[in-house]
Amino acid sequence: MSQTALNLIAISIFFMTLSVLLGPLLNLSPTIPALATFTILGIATFDSFSLQGKGGTIFLDWIAGFSSEHRDRIVHHEAGHFLVAHLLDIPVTGYTLSAWEAWKQGQPGQGGVSFNDDQLASQLAAGQISAQMLDRYCTIWMAGIAAETLVFNNTEGGADDQGKLAGILTNLGFSLSACQQKQRFHALQAKTLLQENWSSYKALVQAMQQRASVTDCQSAIASSECQVVD
Ligand SMILES: [Zn+2]
Numbered sequence: 001m002s003q004t005a006l007n008l009i010a011i012s013i014f015f016m017t018l019s020v021l022l023g024p025l026l027n028l029s030p031t032i033p034a035l036a037t038f039t040i041l042g043i044a045t046f047d048s049f050s051l052q053g054k055g056g057t058i059f060l061d062w063i064a065g066f067s068s069e070h071r072d073r074i075v076h077h078e079a080g081h082f083l084v085a086h087l088l089d090i091p092v093t094g095y096t097l098s099a100w101e102a103w104k105q106g107q108p109g110q111g112g113v114s115f116n117d118d119q120l121a122s123q124l125a126a127g128q129i130s131a132q133m134l135d136r137y138c139t140i141w142m143a144g145i146a147a148e149t150l151v152f153n154n155t156e157g158g159a160d161d162q163g164k165l166a167g168i169l170t171n172l173g174f175s176l177s178a179c180q181q182k183q184r185f186h187a188l189q190a191k192t193l194l195q196e197n198w199s200s201y202k203a204l205v206q207a208m209q210q211r212a213s214v215t216d217c218q219s220a221i222a223s224s225e226c227q228v229v230d
């Protein structure tokens with residue numbers, strides 16, 4: 001997990017703990033810190049692809065970028081998030097595939113899929129999130145892991161996703177076992193969605209490898225949907 005991500009998580013856990021301790025005194029609802037964490041960790045991008053503890057700097061990512069296997073894995077991981085978000089009607093606004101690209105776009109981490117969801121924003125502003133909305137986001141969060149599992153039979157880049165999701169769910173009151181169950185359930189849902197739309201997924205991966213714009217990626221998905229697949 002990258003240092004930035006770790007710092008963010010440490011900060012939000014600190015505020016969580018603080019608000020849990022002070023909450024009763026200040027009459028704070030326990031969902032408020034949970035929603036704040038959701039916002040901090042989730043609103044900008046679905047994930048920051050990490051090198052799993054091996055470092056999170058642009059420099060390390062730049063070295064790793066020389067490995068075509070690593071680049072390939074990132075594209076397949078992010079395409080999973082992108083396609084599932086698209087299928088679940090969450091408007092994707094951009095994607096990055098390396099720390100350098102992310103930095104140029106003013107985002108933290110090592111790449112990810114950005115989105116702009118007015119519905120989520122208004123629910124967060126109102127201080128509540130519907131079960132349906134939470135389920136959609138859980139599925140999108142697990143989609144990177146699901147995609148990697150389908151393509152490579154293992155995962156390298158999902159630690160951030162799982163960590164963030166676990167943080168949000170526990171803050172919303174899920175027990176650890178309920179949280180793990182939910183992660184497994186949504187990973188399976190994401191996997192099914194990807195399998196059902198496999199030709200779209202492959203078209204999207206190809207478009208993203210060519211660094212196509214979001215609009216071009218969306219048309220690649222749309223035109224592959226039109227093809228008859230046996
Ligand atoms: Zn991810």
